[in-house]
Amino acid sequence: MKLYHETIHAIKPLNTQAMEEAQKRLDYLLKPQGSLGKLESIAKQLSGITGNIHNHIEKKAIVIGCSDNGVYEEGIASFPQSVSTLIAGTMVTGLSGVAVLANHAGAILKVIDVGLVTDVENDAIINRKIRRGTHNIRKTAAMTKDEAIRAIEIGIEETNVLIGSGYNLIGTGEVGIGNTTTSSAILYALTGCDIDSVVGRGAGLTDEAFANKKKVVMDAVQINKPDRNDPIDVLSKLGGFDIACMTGVYLACAAKKIPVVIDGFISGVAAVLAHKIHSDTVGYMISSHGTEEPGGKIINTLLGLEPMLYMNMRLGEGTGAALAFSIIEAATAMMNNMGTFGDIGL
Amino acid sequence: MKLYHETIHAIKPLNTQAMEEAQKRLDYLLKPQGSLGKLESIAKQLSGITGNIHNHIEKKAIVIGCSDNGVYEEGIASFPQSVSTLIAGTMVTGLSGVAVLANHAGAILKVIDVGLVTDVENDAIINRKIRRGTHNIRKTAAMTKDEAIRAIEIGIEETNVLIGSGYNLIGTGEVGIGNTTTSSAILYALTGCDIDSVVGRGAGLTDEAFANKKKVVMDAVQINKPDRNDPIDVLSKLGGFDIACMTGVYLACAAKKIPVVIDGFISGVAAVLAHKIHSDTVGYMISSHGTEEPGGKIINTLLGLEPMLYMNMRLGEGTGAALAFSIIEAATAMMNNMGTFGDIGL
Numbered sequence: 001m002k003l004y005h006e007t008i009h010a011i012k013p014l015n016t017q018a019m020e021e022a023q024k025r026l027d028y029l030l031k032p033q034g035s036l037g038k039l040e041s042i043a044k045q046l047s048g049i050t051g052n053i054h055n056h057i058e059k060k061a062i063v064i065g066c067s068d069n070g071v072y073e074e075g076i077a078s079f080p081q082s083v084s085t086l087i088a089g090t091m092v093t094g095l096s097g098v099a100v101l102a103n104h105a106g107a108i109l110k111v112i113d114v115g116l117v118t119d120v121e122n123d124a125i126i127n128r129k130i131r132r133g134t135h136n137i138r139k140t141a142a143m144t145k146d147e148a149i150r151a152i153e154i155g156i157e158e159t160n161v162l163i164g165s166g167y168n169l170i171g172t173g174e175v176g177i178g179n180t181t182t183s184s185a186i187l188y189a190l191t192g193c194d195i196d197s198v199v200g201r202g203a204g205l206t207d208e209a210f211a212n213k214k215k216v217v218m219d220a221v222q223i224n225k226p227d228r229n230d231p232i233d234v235l236s237k238l239g240g241f242d243i244a245c246m247t248g249v250y251l252a253c254a255a256k257k258i259p260v261v262i263d264g265f266i267s268g269v270a271a272v273l274a275h276k277i278h279s280d281t282v283g284y285m286i287s288s289h290g291t292e293e294p295g296g297k298i299i300n301t302l303l304g305l306e307p308m309l310y311m312n313m314r315l316g317e318g319t320g321a322a323l324a325f326s327i328i329e330a331a332t333a334m335m336n337n338m339g340t341f342g343d344i345g346l
Numbered sequence: 347m348k349l350y351h352e353t354i355h356a357i358k359p360l361n362t363q364a365m366e367e368a369q370k371r372l373d374y375l376l377k378p379q380g381s382l383g384k385l386e387s388i389a390k391q392l393s394g395i396t397g398n399i400h401n402h403i404e405k406k407a408i409v410i411g412c413s414d415n416g417v418y419e420e421g422i423a424s425f426p427q428s429v430s431t432l433i434a435g436t437m438v439t440g441l442s443g444v445a446v447l448a449n450h451a452g453a454i455l456k457v458i459d460v461g462l463v464t465d466v467e468n469d470a471i472i473n474r475k476i477r478r479g480t481h482n483i484r485k486t487a488a489m490t491k492d493e494a495i496r497a498i499e500i501g502i503e504e505t506n507v508l509i510g511s512g513y514n515l516i517g518t519g520e521v522g523i524g525n526t527t528t529s530s531a532i533l534y535a536l537t538g539c540d541i542d543s544v545v546g547r548g549a550g551l552t553d554e555a556f557a558n559k560k561k562v563v564m565d566a567v568q569i570n571k572p573d574r575n576d577p578i579d580v581l582s583k584l585g586g587f588d589i590a591c592m593t594g595v596y597l598a599c600a601a602k603k604i605p606v607v608i609d610g611f612i613s614g615v616a617a618v619l620a621h622k623i624h625s626d627t628v629g630y631m632i633s634s635h636g637t638e639e640p641g642g643k644i645i646n647t648l649l650g651l652e653p654m655l656y657m658n659m660r661l662g663e664g665t666g667a668a669l670a671f672s673i674i675e676a677a678t679a680m681m682n683n684m685g686t687f688g689d690i691g692l
Contacts, residue, residue: 030436031443032424032550036665037638037658078378086690090376095685097377104679105672204378292383309673310656312383319382326451326672327655333450339441344432 001146003153007248010255014048014283022047022335029338038308042286042331049257049284054336057329060107061162062098062171062318064091065155065245066125067115068133069178070142071220076181076213078204081133085118087175087317092124097315098173101322107171109318112158114151115241128154130241137185137220141237148236148244155248156255163256169328171261171288172249172270173318174242180293183269185217185238187295189226190272191302200265200293202314231276243270250274254284259328261286262305263321264313265293272302288324289313347492349499353594356601360394360629368393368681375684384654388632388677395603395630400682403675406453407508408444408517408664410437411501411591412471413461414479415524416488417566422527422559424550427479431464433521433663438470443661444519447668453517455664458504460497461587474500476587483531483566487583494582494590501594502601509602515674517607517634518595518616519664520588526639529615531563531584533641535572536618537648546611546639548660577622585619592616597623600630605674607632607667608651610659611639618648634670635659 022044027033034040046055066088072081090096091111094103102109112126117133130151134142143151162170176182180202187198199214224237235244247270253260254274262271262285274281282303289309290296300306308327313320368390373379380386392401412434418427436442437457440449448455458472463479476497480488489497505516522528526548533544545560570583581590593616599606600620608617608631620627628649635655636642646652654673659666 029443030433030441031661035550035659035661036443037660039657039659086692087376090685090690093685094683095376095689097375097382097680097684100679100683101676103683104676204381306656308655308657310652311385311654311673313381313385314383315377315381323673323676327657327669330447330450330669333446334443337440337446337449338443339436339439343441344436346432 001149003156004149007156007251007255008278011278011280013280015051018051019044019048022053025053028340030341036334039331039334042328043335046259046332049259055332057169057332059167060105060169060325061167062102062107062109062173062321063159063249064109064111064173064175064318065114065242066112066175067241068117069176069182069240070134070136071138071181071216072178073136074138074216075209076216077177078202079177081117081177084175084177085116085120088113088116088120088125089122092122096317097319098317098322101319105322105325107322107325110158110162112154112245114154114245126158134240137182137224137238138216141224142239143236145232145236148232151241151244152248155245156252159249159252163258168258169325170249170253170258171263171318171321172246172267173263173321174246174266174316176240176242179240179242179266181213181216182238182240182243183266184295185220186234186269187298188217189221189234189238190228191298193298197298198295200295231273235273246270247273250281250285251277254281259286260284261288261321261324263288263318264291264316265296266316268296268299272299275303286328289320347495349502350495353502353597353601354624357624357626359626361397364397364399365390365394368399371399374686376687382680385677385680388674389681392605392678395605401678403515403678405513406451406515406671407456407513408448408453408519408667409456409505409595410519410521410664411458411460411588412521413587414463415522415528415586416480416482417484417527417562418524419482420484420562421555422562423523424548425523427463427523430521430523431462431466434459434462434466434471435468438468442663443665444663444668447665451668451671453668453671456504456508458500458591460500460591472504480586483528483570483584484562487570488585489582491578491582494578497587497590498594501591502598505595505598509604514604515671516595516599516604517609517664517667518592518613519609519667520592520612520662522586522588525586525588525612527559527562528584528586528589529612530641531566532580532615533644534563535567535580535584536574537644539644543644544641546641577619581619589616593619596620596627596631600627605632606630607634607670609634609664609667610637610662611642612662614642614645618645621649632674635666
């Protein structure tokens with residue numbers, strides 16, 4: 001609990017003076033003002049985050065929270081629960097989607113078992129297992145509040161280790177069969193909006209299973225009665241350990257002034273929770289790609305962020321965050337290397 | 347004229363058998379089918395282009411056609427005409443937006459003077475000047491049909507040299523004050539659609555100048571009466587040498603079976619012309635980013651392509667194409683390096 005409160009206490013707004021100076025330089029670069037769009041916004045945001053006009057991405061990592069969800073027993077997923085552990089394994093052996101894309105982007109993965117049902121037989125996966133999966137949210141709270149804080153703190157601790165080792169661009173990712181259901185439930189509880197705008201087909205459900213998933217989400221919220229003004233209450237009653245862990249990643253990055261990249265829907269729900277815990281957290285977030293999940297639009301609206309990439313991707317894992325890394329680096333290249341009107345005597 | 351016809355004659359449809367085999371592998375990779383969206387489409391397209399399931403991007407280049415436009419004298423641009431040559435100069439000195447982003451992507455630039463008004467004093471810019479700018483399209487045809495073919499052939503020749511040197515991913519870019527006006531005029535002539543859906547504010551026009559630009563485009567089409575079924579007629583009457591040169595780049599890439607990346611609006615209009623010249627050309631094209639110009643949507647519809655990036659960029663030069671290179675390479679990494687269900691015994 002101490003680390004959680006210390007971290008939140010350390011979160012401060014962006015450095016507006018540095019952002020103003022960054023804007024001046026952006027407007028002096030050899031181009032019509034604003035014509036490099038989101039590349040310019042990112043460069044300016046990085047200045048607000050670090051306080052420096054010129055920024056350099058030194059080391060990149062994606063932190064991946066892996067856990068299982070008790071709500072699986074309601075038949076809301078397309079794959080058996082053992083697949084969570086299988087996928088986590090393929091991340092550290094380099095075979096999964098995010099492993100390949102992170103490697104392409106020059107980033108490492110930090111794969112954390114926060115609550116997989118099946119035990120992992122691979123030392124490369126960090127064992128921080130709280131419990132073998134959460135409880136079924138259609139019947140009871142997913143976890144206790146203490147467990148939720150503990151999962152958040154695991155995200156904070158592991159992220160702090162990365163930052164301490166010089167990683168200065170961090171993405172979030174997850175593995176957990178059933179975690180689009182928990183994410184939808186959290187978003188439904190937080191917003192109270194129409195069920196169809198927060199529940200999607202996940203990795204690919206049939207019509208029948210899709211209808212059931214909506215029912216499960218509505219039931220879970222009705223049974224648990226989370227207080228929408230208390231993000232820890234919502235998270236502990238409806239969430240997964242993976243989501244809690246990613247929430248911790250966002251909080252740690254904001255506290256340590258490091259840019260953090262949102263992946264897709266599940267990662268976005270964790271971002272919304274971090275934002276509810278401390279509103280300044282959002283200043284440190286960069287949205288990567290537009291997810292196929294309907295709730296993605298609500299997340300963007302809640303955070304006031306707009307993705308860069310629209311790839312029709314719905315794999316999760318952190319794959320979108322990995323793709324965005326090179327664009328973020330391009331923004332720093334623009335800021336550091338483009339000529340100015342002064343350079344050509346104008 | 348010979349090279350033009352030889353090139354068109356060499357353009358063939360994509361290799362559908364290779365695409366089917368690519369699809370089989372994509373469906374066997376460790377992910378729900380189709381869940382990597384456009385990354386999968388790109389990998390499949392590359393297989394159709396090269397005939398190989400596994401592809402490797404060896405060397406990347408952006409071919410940039412630079413020229414001026416006689417229609418400048420109608421007051422349709424925000425910058426003086428001398429800026430075209432200035433920008434071309436900053437490309438080869440590494441200061442321009444596309445120079446920085448191409449360098450970030452590990453790509454070279456091939457900057458070609460096809461018709462700049464001001465002479466360039468830099469040996470790194472390839473001098474293929476046809477004439478010092480086109481004629482004013484509000485008064486007469488921009489160029490003769492022979493000149494249009496010659497500009498296309500310059501694009502073909504310079505692209506063939508790159509391909510002969512092992513470049514196997516090519517993007518298009520341009521410089522030319524006034525070239526959103528010529529591009530809008532071509533699109534307006536080809537489609538006959540509403541003027542507001544093809545004319546935008548370019549690099550940043552006032553309301554008055556914007557209204558004038560629409561009038562100029564409508565007048566240019568009315569005066570020149572281009573035959574919309576003859577792309578060379580449309581191009582020669584309304585185009586710029588830059589657009590013609592990029593049209594040649596697309597044709598050369600299609601003929602030599604090399605993927606070619608569309609940048610923004612102007613580059614997209616050249617892609618539409620190449621498509622009209624030979625419909626199979628589009629199979630070799632990859633759309634990079636959604637342009638802010640209204641005509642961008644029409645281009646996507648005409649070509650049946652969808653951009654990957656939405657960056658609110660409107661600089662042109664080839665900046666969007668440069669950003670897309672790393673995503674295309676990510677698609678090859680996915681295809682070559684991701685594990686299969688077989689790898690984990692499923």
